[in-house]
Amino acid sequence: MSTEVALRPAEVAEQLGQYTVIDVRTPGEYAAGHLPGAHNVPLDALPTALPALKAAAARGRLLLVCASGSRSATACARLAAADVPAATLVGGTTAWAEQGRPVEREAGGRAVWPMERQVRLAAGSLVVAGLALGTRFPRARWLSAAIGGGLVFSAVSGTCGMAAVLGRLPHNRPRTGDLAATLEALAH
Structure with a gap:
Protein backbone atom coordinates (compact mmCIF):
# COMPACT_ATOMS: atom_id res chain seq x y z
CA MET A 1 0.00 0.00 0.00
CA SER A 2 1.22 3.53 -0.78
CA THR A 3 1.83 6.13 1.87
CA GLU A 4 0.99 9.82 1.68
CA VAL A 5 3.82 12.25 1.02
CA ALA A 6 3.32 15.87 2.10
CA LEU A 7 5.29 18.44 0.11
CA ARG A 8 5.76 22.14 0.83
CA PRO A 9 5.13 24.77 -1.87
CA ALA A 10 8.86 25.55 -2.27
CA GLU A 11 9.60 21.85 -2.92
CA VAL A 12 6.82 21.61 -5.50
CA ALA A 13 7.73 24.88 -7.23
CA GLU A 14 11.20 23.56 -8.02
CA GLN A 15 9.76 20.42 -9.68
CA LEU A 16 6.21 21.38 -10.72
CA GLY A 17 6.70 20.07 -14.27
CA GLN A 18 7.47 16.60 -12.92
CA TYR A 19 3.99 16.20 -11.41
CA THR A 20 0.54 15.58 -12.75
CA VAL A 21 -1.36 18.03 -10.56
CA ILE A 22 -4.90 17.07 -9.55
CA ASP A 23 -7.02 19.75 -7.86
CA VAL A 24 -9.71 18.02 -5.79
CA ARG A 25 -11.76 21.14 -5.04
CA THR A 26 -15.12 21.93 -6.57
CA PRO A 27 -15.12 23.26 -10.15
CA GLY A 28 -16.07 26.74 -8.92
CA GLU A 29 -13.15 26.84 -6.50
CA TYR A 30 -10.83 25.48 -9.20
CA ALA A 31 -11.96 28.16 -11.68
CA ALA A 32 -11.21 30.88 -9.14
CA GLY A 33 -7.52 29.92 -9.09
CA HIS A 34 -5.38 26.78 -9.31
CA LEU A 35 -1.78 25.67 -9.75
CA PRO A 36 -0.51 25.97 -13.33
CA GLY A 37 -1.43 22.93 -15.38
CA ALA A 38 -3.69 21.41 -12.71
CA HIS A 39 -6.55 19.10 -13.68
CA ASN A 40 -9.83 19.37 -11.78
CA VAL A 41 -11.12 16.10 -10.34
CA PRO A 42 -13.44 16.94 -7.42
CA LEU A 43 -13.00 14.81 -4.31
CA ASP A 44 -16.40 13.16 -4.71
CA ALA A 45 -15.47 12.12 -8.29
CA LEU A 46 -12.40 10.11 -7.19
CA PRO A 47 -14.11 6.71 -7.48
CA THR A 48 -15.07 7.50 -11.10
CA ALA A 49 -11.61 8.91 -11.82
CA LEU A 50 -9.64 6.03 -10.28
CA PRO A 51 -8.76 4.27 -13.58
CA ALA A 52 -7.54 7.53 -15.13
CA LEU A 53 -5.58 8.43 -11.99
CA LYS A 54 -3.97 4.97 -11.93
CA ALA A 55 -2.91 5.48 -15.55
CA ALA A 56 -1.51 8.94 -14.77
CA ALA A 57 0.36 7.61 -11.72
CA ALA A 58 1.88 4.84 -13.84
CA ARG A 59 3.40 7.52 -16.11
CA GLY A 60 4.68 9.81 -13.34
CA ARG A 61 4.09 11.39 -9.95
CA LEU A 62 0.69 12.66 -8.80
CA LEU A 63 0.31 15.77 -6.68
CA LEU A 64 -3.11 16.34 -5.12
CA VAL A 65 -4.10 19.88 -4.20
CA CYS A 66 -7.01 21.65 -2.48
CA ALA A 67 -7.41 24.99 -0.72
CA SER A 68 -5.71 24.05 2.58
CA GLY A 69 -4.38 20.52 2.21
CA SER A 70 -7.21 18.80 4.09
CA ARG A 71 -9.23 17.49 1.13
CA SER A 72 -6.09 16.58 -0.79
CA ALA A 73 -4.85 14.56 2.23
CA THR A 74 -8.20 12.75 2.25
CA ALA A 75 -7.84 12.10 -1.48
CA CYS A 76 -4.28 10.78 -0.98
CA ALA A 77 -5.53 8.35 1.66
CA ARG A 78 -8.28 7.12 -0.67
CA LEU A 79 -5.82 6.66 -3.51
CA ALA A 80 -3.36 4.92 -1.19
CA ALA A 81 -6.11 2.44 -0.31
CA ALA A 82 -6.31 1.69 -4.06
CA ASP A 83 -2.49 1.40 -4.21
CA VAL A 84 -2.08 4.63 -6.18
CA PRO A 85 0.87 6.70 -4.92
CA ALA A 86 0.26 10.44 -4.57
CA ALA A 87 1.58 13.45 -2.69
CA THR A 88 -0.31 16.37 -1.18
CA LEU A 89 0.59 20.05 -1.11
CA VAL A 90 0.94 21.29 2.49
CA GLY A 91 -1.24 24.37 2.91
CA GLY A 92 -2.81 23.88 -0.52
CA THR A 93 -3.38 26.64 -3.04
CA THR A 94 -3.70 29.13 -0.19
CA ALA A 95 -0.08 28.59 0.91
CA TRP A 96 1.03 28.41 -2.72
CA ALA A 97 -0.48 31.82 -3.55
CA GLU A 98 0.64 33.40 -0.25
CA GLN A 99 4.23 32.58 -1.21
CA GLY A 100 3.79 34.49 -4.47
CA ARG A 101 3.61 31.41 -6.68
CA PRO A 102 1.65 31.66 -9.94
CA VAL A 103 -2.04 30.79 -9.99
CA GLU A 104 -4.08 30.23 -13.15
CA ARG A 105 -7.71 31.28 -13.42
CA GLU A 106 -10.30 30.00 -15.86
CA ALA A 107 -11.24 32.49 -18.57
CA GLY A 108 -14.78 33.58 -17.76
CA GLY A 109 -14.59 31.41 -14.66
CA ARG A 110 -17.35 31.72 -12.15
CA ALA A 111 -16.46 33.59 -8.99
CA VAL A 112 -17.32 30.98 -6.34
CA TRP A 113 -16.40 31.29 -2.71
CA PRO A 114 -14.05 28.66 -1.29
CA GLY A 167 -20.59 20.51 -2.99
CA ARG A 168 -23.66 19.10 -4.72
CA LEU A 169 -25.13 22.53 -5.50
CA PRO A 170 -25.10 23.45 -9.20
CA HIS A 171 -22.44 26.16 -8.89
CA ASN A 172 -20.07 23.64 -7.29
CA ARG A 173 -20.66 20.77 -9.75
CA PRO A 174 -18.54 20.06 -12.83
CA ARG A 175 -20.19 20.06 -16.19
CA THR A 176 -20.27 16.46 -17.39
CA GLY A 177 -18.12 17.24 -20.44
CA ASP A 178 -15.46 18.93 -18.32
CA LEU A 179 -14.90 15.94 -16.06
CA ALA A 180 -15.04 13.50 -18.98
CA ALA A 181 -12.45 15.51 -20.92
CA THR A 182 -10.20 15.70 -17.85
CA LEU A 183 -10.40 11.94 -17.27
CA GLU A 184 -9.70 11.29 -20.95
CA ALA A 185 -6.61 13.51 -20.80
CA LEU A 186 -5.39 11.79 -17.63
CA ALA A 187 -5.92 8.30 -19.04
CA HIS A 188 -3.69 8.94 -22.05
Whole structure:
Protein backbone atom coordinates (compact mmCIF):
# COMPACT_ATOMS: atom_id res chain seq x y z
CA MET A 1 0.00 0.00 0.00
CA SER A 2 1.22 3.53 -0.78
CA THR A 3 1.83 6.13 1.87
CA GLU A 4 0.99 9.82 1.68
CA VAL A 5 3.82 12.25 1.02
CA ALA A 6 3.32 15.87 2.10
CA LEU A 7 5.29 18.44 0.11
CA ARG A 8 5.76 22.14 0.83
CA PRO A 9 5.13 24.77 -1.87
CA ALA A 10 8.86 25.55 -2.27
CA GLU A 11 9.60 21.85 -2.92
CA VAL A 12 6.82 21.61 -5.50
CA ALA A 13 7.73 24.88 -7.23
CA GLU A 14 11.20 23.56 -8.02
CA GLN A 15 9.76 20.42 -9.68
CA LEU A 16 6.21 21.38 -10.72
CA GLY A 17 6.70 20.07 -14.27
CA GLN A 18 7.47 16.60 -12.92
CA TYR A 19 3.99 16.20 -11.41
CA THR A 20 0.54 15.58 -12.75
CA VAL A 21 -1.36 18.03 -10.56
CA ILE A 22 -4.90 17.07 -9.55
CA ASP A 23 -7.02 19.75 -7.86
CA VAL A 24 -9.71 18.02 -5.79
CA ARG A 25 -11.76 21.14 -5.04
CA THR A 26 -15.12 21.93 -6.57
CA PRO A 27 -15.12 23.26 -10.15
CA GLY A 28 -16.07 26.74 -8.92
CA GLU A 29 -13.15 26.84 -6.50
CA TYR A 30 -10.83 25.48 -9.20
CA ALA A 31 -11.96 28.16 -11.68
CA ALA A 32 -11.21 30.88 -9.14
CA GLY A 33 -7.52 29.92 -9.09
CA HIS A 34 -5.38 26.78 -9.31
CA LEU A 35 -1.78 25.67 -9.75
CA PRO A 36 -0.51 25.97 -13.33
CA GLY A 37 -1.43 22.93 -15.38
CA ALA A 38 -3.69 21.41 -12.71
CA HIS A 39 -6.55 19.10 -13.68
CA ASN A 40 -9.83 19.37 -11.78
CA VAL A 41 -11.12 16.10 -10.34
CA PRO A 42 -13.44 16.94 -7.42
CA LEU A 43 -13.00 14.81 -4.31
CA ASP A 44 -16.40 13.16 -4.71
CA ALA A 45 -15.47 12.12 -8.29
CA LEU A 46 -12.40 10.11 -7.19
CA PRO A 47 -14.11 6.71 -7.48
CA THR A 48 -15.07 7.50 -11.10
CA ALA A 49 -11.61 8.91 -11.82
CA LEU A 50 -9.64 6.03 -10.28
CA PRO A 51 -8.76 4.27 -13.58
CA ALA A 52 -7.54 7.53 -15.13
CA LEU A 53 -5.58 8.43 -11.99
CA LYS A 54 -3.97 4.97 -11.93
CA ALA A 55 -2.91 5.48 -15.55
CA ALA A 56 -1.51 8.94 -14.77
CA ALA A 57 0.36 7.61 -11.72
CA ALA A 58 1.88 4.84 -13.84
CA ARG A 59 3.40 7.52 -16.11
CA GLY A 60 4.68 9.81 -13.34
CA ARG A 61 4.09 11.39 -9.95
CA LEU A 62 0.69 12.66 -8.80
CA LEU A 63 0.31 15.77 -6.68
CA LEU A 64 -3.11 16.34 -5.12
CA VAL A 65 -4.10 19.88 -4.20
CA CYS A 66 -7.01 21.65 -2.48
CA ALA A 67 -7.41 24.99 -0.72
CA SER A 68 -5.71 24.05 2.58
CA GLY A 69 -4.38 20.52 2.21
CA SER A 70 -7.21 18.80 4.09
CA ARG A 71 -9.23 17.49 1.13
CA SER A 72 -6.09 16.58 -0.79
CA ALA A 73 -4.85 14.56 2.23
CA THR A 74 -8.20 12.75 2.25
CA ALA A 75 -7.84 12.10 -1.48
CA CYS A 76 -4.28 10.78 -0.98
CA ALA A 77 -5.53 8.35 1.66
CA ARG A 78 -8.28 7.12 -0.67
CA LEU A 79 -5.82 6.66 -3.51
CA ALA A 80 -3.36 4.92 -1.19
CA ALA A 81 -6.11 2.44 -0.31
CA ALA A 82 -6.31 1.69 -4.06
CA ASP A 83 -2.49 1.40 -4.21
CA VAL A 84 -2.08 4.63 -6.18
CA PRO A 85 0.87 6.70 -4.92
CA ALA A 86 0.26 10.44 -4.57
CA ALA A 87 1.58 13.45 -2.69
CA THR A 88 -0.31 16.37 -1.18
CA LEU A 89 0.59 20.05 -1.11
CA VAL A 90 0.94 21.29 2.49
CA GLY A 91 -1.24 24.37 2.91
CA GLY A 92 -2.81 23.88 -0.52
CA THR A 93 -3.38 26.64 -3.04
CA THR A 94 -3.70 29.13 -0.19
CA ALA A 95 -0.08 28.59 0.91
CA TRP A 96 1.03 28.41 -2.72
CA ALA A 97 -0.48 31.82 -3.55
CA GLU A 98 0.64 33.40 -0.25
CA GLN A 99 4.23 32.58 -1.21
CA GLY A 100 3.79 34.49 -4.47
CA ARG A 101 3.61 31.41 -6.68
CA PRO A 102 1.65 31.66 -9.94
CA VAL A 103 -2.04 30.79 -9.99
CA GLU A 104 -4.08 30.23 -13.15
CA ARG A 105 -7.71 31.28 -13.42
CA GLU A 106 -10.30 30.00 -15.86
CA ALA A 107 -11.24 32.49 -18.57
CA GLY A 108 -14.78 33.58 -17.76
CA GLY A 109 -14.59 31.41 -14.66
CA ARG A 110 -17.35 31.72 -12.15
CA ALA A 111 -16.46 33.59 -8.99
CA VAL A 112 -17.32 30.98 -6.34
CA TRP A 113 -16.40 31.29 -2.71
CA PRO A 114 -14.05 28.66 -1.29
CA MET A 115 -15.91 25.75 0.31
CA GLU A 116 -14.83 26.74 3.83
CA ARG A 117 -16.44 30.16 3.35
CA GLN A 118 -19.61 28.59 1.93
CA VAL A 119 -19.82 26.33 5.00
CA ARG A 120 -19.33 29.27 7.38
CA LEU A 121 -22.12 31.22 5.66
CA ALA A 122 -24.54 28.29 5.65
CA ALA A 123 -23.77 27.25 9.24
CA GLY A 124 -23.92 30.79 10.58
CA SER A 125 -27.18 31.50 8.76
CA LEU A 126 -28.79 28.33 10.11
CA VAL A 127 -27.66 29.08 13.68
CA VAL A 128 -29.03 32.64 13.50
CA ALA A 129 -32.28 31.37 11.93
CA GLY A 130 -32.68 28.78 14.69
CA LEU A 131 -32.13 31.38 17.39
CA ALA A 132 -34.44 33.93 15.76
CA LEU A 133 -37.20 31.39 15.20
CA GLY A 134 -36.62 30.11 18.73
CA THR A 135 -38.02 33.35 20.16
CA ARG A 136 -41.40 32.42 18.71
CA PHE A 137 -41.08 28.62 18.42
CA PRO A 138 -38.81 27.30 21.20
CA ARG A 139 -38.17 23.96 19.45
CA ALA A 140 -36.50 25.83 16.57
CA ARG A 141 -33.48 26.31 18.85
CA TRP A 142 -32.69 22.65 18.22
CA LEU A 143 -31.64 23.70 14.70
CA SER A 144 -28.87 25.83 16.21
CA ALA A 145 -27.88 22.99 18.53
CA ALA A 146 -27.77 20.51 15.65
CA ILE A 147 -25.58 22.81 13.55
CA GLY A 148 -23.26 23.41 16.51
CA GLY A 149 -23.00 19.67 17.12
CA GLY A 150 -22.28 19.09 13.46
CA LEU A 151 -19.48 21.65 13.52
CA VAL A 152 -17.92 19.99 16.58
CA PHE A 153 -18.15 16.57 14.89
CA SER A 154 -16.60 18.07 11.74
CA ALA A 155 -13.65 19.43 13.70
CA VAL A 156 -13.07 16.18 15.60
CA SER A 157 -13.49 13.84 12.62
CA GLY A 158 -11.89 15.95 9.88
CA THR A 159 -14.97 15.49 7.71
CA CYS A 160 -17.73 17.94 6.89
CA GLY A 161 -21.22 16.82 6.00
CA MET A 162 -22.28 20.37 5.21
CA ALA A 163 -19.43 20.73 2.70
CA ALA A 164 -20.53 17.46 1.10
CA VAL A 165 -24.08 18.82 0.73
CA LEU A 166 -22.92 22.23 -0.52
CA GLY A 167 -20.59 20.51 -2.99
CA ARG A 168 -23.66 19.10 -4.72
CA LEU A 169 -25.13 22.53 -5.50
CA PRO A 170 -25.10 23.45 -9.20
CA HIS A 171 -22.44 26.16 -8.89
CA ASN A 172 -20.07 23.64 -7.29
CA ARG A 173 -20.66 20.77 -9.75
CA PRO A 174 -18.54 20.06 -12.83
CA ARG A 175 -20.19 20.06 -16.19
CA THR A 176 -20.27 16.46 -17.39
CA GLY A 177 -18.12 17.24 -20.44
CA ASP A 178 -15.46 18.93 -18.32
CA LEU A 179 -14.90 15.94 -16.06
CA ALA A 180 -15.04 13.50 -18.98
CA ALA A 181 -12.45 15.51 -20.92
CA THR A 182 -10.20 15.70 -17.85
CA LEU A 183 -10.40 11.94 -17.27
CA GLU A 184 -9.70 11.29 -20.95
CA ALA A 185 -6.61 13.51 -20.80
CA LEU A 186 -5.39 11.79 -17.63
CA ALA A 187 -5.92 8.30 -19.04
CA HIS A 188 -3.69 8.94 -22.05
